Amino acid sequence: MHLADKKCVPCEGGTPPLESKVIAQLTTELGGSWQVVDGKKIQKQFEFRDFISAMAFVDKVADVAESEGHHPDIHIFYSKVLIELSTHAIGGLSENDFIVAARIDRMR
Secondary structure: OOHOOOOOOOOOOOOOOHHHHHHHEEEEEEEOOEEEEEEOEEEEEEOOOHHHHHHHHHHHHHHHHHHHHHOOEEEEOOOOEEEEEEOOOEEOHHHHHHHHHHHHHHHH
């Protein structure tokens, strides 16, 4: 099953973060467009023609995040949007981060 077709499941503290081998595999499934940062988060920058287009994208990301109950950090720089995903409850990456990343990629 493709990552974008999966649903996020709640994570609780005490659940271990993903190991580097699994992170590498899931990053490959995303097509390599997301960067792994310190093994604890993934990020991707999106570029748009203007601020309004960037904000429309952020609104769509918010809808995806809310539907999955898994929320990214979003940084807006006029026509650029940087999305960062990590699972704060476990202090690292979970499959949920990759699911939301895949869903974000699918909506573009």
